[in-house]
Amino acid sequence: MRFTIKHANLGGERVGTLTGFMKSPNTVIETPTAALLTQGGSVTHLTSEVLSKVFTTPQLLWVPLSNSVQVEPGLKAQGQGMAKFSGLPEHIICVSQHNMSEVTPPGHFELEKVPLWTKNGKKMITAERYMDLMELYKPEIFLAIADGRTALNEGYKRVLKSLDRSCNMFDTCVRRYKASKLLQNSALVGVVVASGLSKKRDESLNHILKSKDSLSGVALAGLTDGTEEANKLASKQLENILQTMGEAIPNDLLRIVEGCWNPALIMVAIEHGWDLFDGAYATKLSNAGHALTLNLYTGSESRDLCILDLNDERYKEDFTPVLSGCECLTCKKHTRAYIRHLLNTREMLSSVLLSIHNLHHFDQLFRHARQHIAGNTFQVYKKHIIKQYEAFKQYEAANGIINNDSDKPFNGITQIKKKIKVSDDEIPTINVVNGS
Amino acid sequence: MASKSALSFHVKAECKVSKARVGLMKLPHYEVKTPVFMPVGTQGTMKGLLPDQLESLDCEIILGNTYHLGNRPGTDVLTKAGGLHKFMGWNRALLTDSGGFQMVSLLKLAEITEEGVKFRSPYDNSEIMLTPEKSIEIQNCIGADIIMQLDDVVQTTFQDYDRIKEATERTSRWLDRCLKAHKRPTEQNIFPIVQGLLNKELRTQSAKDHMSKDVNGFAIGGLSGGESKDDFWPMVSLSTGILDKNKPRYLMGVGVAIDLVICVALGVDMFDCVFPTRTARFGCALVSKGQLNLKQKQYEADLNPIDKDCECSTCKNYTRAYLHGIVTVETVACHLLSVHNIAYQMGLMKSMRSHIENGTFPEFVKNFVSEYYPDGNYPSWVVNSLSKVGINVVKN
């Protein structure tokens, strides 16, 4: 994989491309962009058939190991990598350790292992085991393993341990990566930890940069452990960290921000030269029954808020599309009233329709950002987006709605289990047929 | 009075041996090929599938439940939306039930009188009376192509003759009230429901009563409620023997593959059942020999599709091993299995239609039965029902 900067402005924001993917040489992923968050290898709520109705070209998928590692036996038997195994062979995948936005219980640590919170509970894994799994996943891009799930106000001792452990694990990753035949077409991304302490953060970055020859990018961790409190704290200090780190990371490396950050923070990150986001924000909105309805056209005002809570009774008889003028399948064929009914009756189609719209619109947010960067008008666009987001927060505050947005923890699996309404004891006994 | 213009039915081909037939049922929203299986989309949605996906699966008519839709989103919303078709974005045919069955089966407190079904709302505990007129009023709002009369429902295994007789006769009286209350006879068709449970005389009487009415099709009700299969099939056979050959016959609540095959042979044209989509939620996939429970560990490294001969998007793109890893955890797994299971049902109906048209239906049935019961132990009801329509499946 190759990362090329096509246009960089003095302010730091830049437009680039990811190209040179072995399996699809013609694919170009333009940055800044957001990946599509997956669960169990599938784009959350969307089958490959439905995904092809939303995007007609190969997309960058964000594949957390934690929510997909249960497919290991099949993945191993098939031997062709996670994209193919999960029915999405034409797409580009970026594998990370966790879904950064998901809450994980505080865990104990062992010398050379970090906990991976999977659907089957906690699994302690080493860097060696992590690299074994990468060889099975065969990702186009993957993040090095790190002990990075710490909040900004984490205790000093814990941060030191996290830095130490992450450095050691990173070295193992690099050694294995260089030696691996199976990972020759995969790009390695280093993970900066200890983000709450500027000196330790620099140490972390400097350690990673010692292996710069093997690196394609740098990702930022050590911002949050996924809890509401840590997310809140991180939101407040993020701008400063993104700016300092943006300046410290060499220009030619892809810069990745993991986590469920709101559109205003995303604009700030883009301004400081960050290129890639994990897409958790769009998924979280869909899971909550919310639709992103930002007006992406500078110079025009919109009457609606930039986030609609379609659970609200007010949409009961609103037969207009989620966002008028939106080109997505949901907006072309369905109404707010129908989605509200599906949410009210807890039908799974609500998540499908909202995912289709939110993923499309979130993608448009980045597309417009790239156009503004290329046209040297990004500042205007950034202000336009932030203004809408501020108006939404003000509306929430004025109406006593307590942050149902960014700071709230993300809960993938439990939320979805509730939707499917399946508990193991409900499984009926049935005839068993031998495989044909 | 029902108008013929809301439904026309042409029998295109008949099996020379059994009572099976292929027909074309022209409805206001779609021309439906019969025999047809109608997947159940209770609340105005088919378990996570887009209307576009249902169309690619060749679904031509789907079911909605009046009881659920009348509560949520409610008739006000549906009227303002211009009916359920527009509300859910489904352009093909729809059928709604009367709501009576749900009340009796869901609610313990239902009380049935000559006026209607009285029950307490599970939403706000208020007392509600569902009369034949009310049921039709709601169904007129929903706007389905085919709507059901309100019938007096008795548990199929119920024994008390007087109560069964009362229910059967009341169903006929309620049919008259439904037809009288019907406001959109040029756009919607009321189907009467043949009752009488397992009693031959009462069921005959019920079918004959309904035959005298100006209706465009018939439903066979009161079956598939826990009775034995040996008790079930003679009632289907009896009903199709009496009902007008030139009108479609709908057997309510039947959808398991072997039942579909036998009842098509007995002359049934339409079926509905929640089974294919419900079983999908539990991680079960339908195959010609029954079903696969993909949760089982034996599939964790099985790289076959669910069914290598299936043309559905799930079987083209996914292995059993992958599905094993995500069933009952990810919504995507439900969607994938629903797609396959509906494709299975649609495929079964399609092959029955083509075998009837090609004159090879009896051979199809024999093959199907021998594959379904590979040990050759055919249940008596299978043997007897098929022999009744001239298909001999006993091995020589």
Ligand SMILES: [Zn+2]
């Ligand atoms: Zn849209």
Ligand SMILES: [Zn+2]
């Ligand atoms: Zn299939």
